[in-house]
Every structure is written in structure tokens, then in C-alpha cells.
Amino acid sequence: AQTVTQSQPEMSVQEAETVTLSCTYDTSENNYYLFWYKQPPSRQMILVIRQEAYKQQNATENRFSVNFQKAAKSFSLKISDSQLGDTAMYFCAFMKYNAGNNRKLIWGLGTSLAVNP
Amino acid sequence: ETGVTQSPTHLIKTRGQQVTLRCSSQSGHNTVSWYQQALGQGPQFIFQYYREEENGRGNFPPRFSGLQFPNYSSELNVNALELDDSALYLCASSFQGVQETQYFGPGTRLLVL
Numbered sequence: 001a002q003t004v005t006q007s008q009p010e011m012s013v014q015e016a017e018t019v020t021l022s023c024t025y026d027t028s029e030n031n032y033y034l035f036w037y038k039q040p041p042s043r044q045m046i047l048v049i050r051q052e053a054y055k056q057q058n059a060t061e062n063r064f065s066v067n068f069q070k071a072a073k074s075f076s077l078k079i080s081d082s083q084l085g086d087t088a089m090y091f092c093a094f095m096k097y098n099a100g101n102n103r104k105l106i107w108g109l110g111t112s113l114a115v116n117p
Numbered sequence: 118e119t120g121v122t123q124s125p126t127h128l129i130k131t132r133g134q135q136v137t138l139r140c141s142s143q144s145g146h147n148t149v150s151w152y153q154q155a156l157g158q159g160p161q162f163i164f165q166y167y168r169e170e171e172n173g174r175g176n177f178p179p180r181f182s183g184l185q186f187p188n189y190s191s192e193l194n195v196n197a198l199e200l201d202d203s204a205l206y207l208c209a210s211s212f213q214g215v216q217e218t219q220y221f222g223p224g225t226r227l228l229v230l
Contacts, residue, residue, distance in 0.1 A: 004159075033217055045160075045207060045221035091159055095217060103217060104150065104173055105209075107159030 002027045004094050006108035013082045014116050020067075021077045021111045023092030029053075031097035034068065034075045035105070040088040048090070051075065053097070082115045089113075119144050121210050121222035129228045130198050138193040138225045140208030146220075148172070148213040149191040151183060154205040154224075166191055167213050195227075203229045 003026045013019035025034070036048040051059045051068050058066050063083075067076045079086055089112050093105040122141045130136050142149050148167045152160035162175035166185035180196040189210070195202055205226050209219035 035218070037221075042223070043205060043226070044223045045209075047218060047220065050218055093159075097217075103148070103165060103211075103213065104162035104175065105152070105160070105219060106162075109159050 002029070002094050002096070002106050004092050004106055004108040006090075006092055006111050008111045009109070010112045010114075012114040012116055013079075015082055015084060017082055018078060018080045019082055019113065021079075021090050021092075021113065023075045023077070023108060025073050025075065025092070025094050027073070027094065027096075029096055033095045033097060034066075035093045035095070036064070036066070036075075036077045037091045037093060038086075038088040039091065039110070040085075045091070049077065079113075084115050084117060087113060087115045121208060121220055123206075123208050123222035123225050125225060126223065127226045127228075129230065131230050132198055132200060134198050134229075135194065135196045136198060136227060138195075138206050138208075138227070140191045140193070140210075140222055142189045142191070142210035143220050146210035146212050147189055148211045149185055149189065150209045150211070150219055151191070151193050152207040152209065153177075154207055156204070160207055163193070172213075198229045200229050203227060 032053045034051045063080045089110045091110045092108040150165040151163040154160040164174040165172045169185045185191045205224045208222045211219045
């Protein structure tokens with residue numbers, strides 16, 4: 001069974017600085033997807049970034065980038081130039097590739113990020 | 118492009134009652150997934166619907182059931198509500214077969230008293 005671990009329950013960063021959130025996962029699959037979602041106090045789960053395991057290049061979306069280490073089963077999220085609006089709960093999630101009737105997201109427990117002015 | 122919508126936003130029920138939550142998928146999507154998120158936890162997969170059929174189920178009892186309609190919208194029904202069913206219920210839509218990214222609605226907060 002797949003598991004996702006986020007070892008940092010809470011983090012804080014000063015506005016305009018850079019922060020890295022950690023995520024490790026366990027799977028015997030070779031092909032899969034990894035995601036970072038953010039959940040602000042409004043509760044809506046918002047996609048931040050997505051990575052396909054077969055791609056060696058790390059995904060980047062504006063100020064958000066990942067460090068995907070497939071052999072180490074590590075998938076960290078780097079937020080550059082942090083903004084107050086980045087304050088949220090951040091979840092790392094895993095999905096098997098071509099999973100038939102098992103296309104479910106498996107989630108970590110989340111990291112609460114506070115961006116301070 | 119219309120995003121995922123859910124109704125109602127909040128709901129209060131008493132133990133033993135039944136509840137129906139609704140979800141409209143994002144335009145162009147054919148798959149709906151439901152998740153339960155207890156306070157302070159990550160979401161847990163309840164089930165997924167594709168082409169009006171259940172297409173995978175998590176570790177939830179049969180009193181959790183669902184439907185998907187021809188327009189790809191979906192309902193989650195919970196019978197015989199228990200106090201532990203109090204949670205945020207999230208609906209996500211996706212397009213199965215091409216890109217598996219799930220996009221979420223705003224959720225329904227259910228409180229069972």
C-alpha cells in the first residue's frame with residue numbers, strides 16, 4: 001500500500017523569503033503522479049503543482065517548484081518570494097498511474113504554513 | 118470554464134438522519150471523486166464515479182453511497198448518520214484517460230449532533 005508522509009506539521013516564513021516543505025512517500029509502483037495542494041482557511045483544496053514520475057525534469061509553476069528525487073521517494077515543495085496569500089495548509093498527494101479503478105489520491109497529513117509580514 | 122461546485126456549504130444533522138450532498142463537475146470532466154476530511158487530517162477517499170458507475174471505493178461502510186448523472190454531476194448519500202461522520206466532504210472532478218489531475222470544489226461542512 002502507498003503512504004505519504006509530511007514530517008513538518010507547522011512551518012513559518014517571513015514575507016519575501018523562501019521556504020521548503022518536505023514530503024516522502026512509499027510505493028512499489030514505477031509510474032505515478034505526485035501533487036501539492038494548498039488549502040487556505042476558505043477550505044477549498046487548490047492544486048499548486050503536479051509531477052509525473054517518468055519525467056526527470058522538476059515541475060515549476062511561477063514561484064512554486066519541486067525537488068523530485070525518485071530513488072529517495074522524496075517530493076519537496078519550494079516556495080520562493082513568499083506572499084501573505086501563501087498562508088495555508090499544504091498537502092502532498094500520490095496517485096498511481098493508469099490505475100484502473102483505483103484512481104484515488106493518497107494524502108499526507110499536511111503542513112501548516114504561516115507567512116509573516 | 119465553470120469550476121467544481123458543491124451544495125450545500127454547511128449542514129447540521131442529528132444522529133440517525135440521512136443526508137445528500139451534491140457536486141457539479143468542471144466542464145469537460147467525466148469523473149467525480151468524493152473525499153472525507155476530518156478536522157486536522159488529510160482527506161480520505163470515499164469513492165469515485167466514472168460513466169455513472171462506481172469506479173473504486175475506499176474503506177467506508179455501505180451506508181455511504183453515491184450516484185453520477187448523465188451530465189457527470191454527482192451525489193453523496195450518507196444514511197444512519199453517526200457523530201464521527203462530522204467532517205468536510207470534498208468533491209473533485211477530473212478527466213479520466215488523458216490527465217488525472219483532480220480539481221476540487223469548496224466542500225460541504227457536515228456537523229452531526
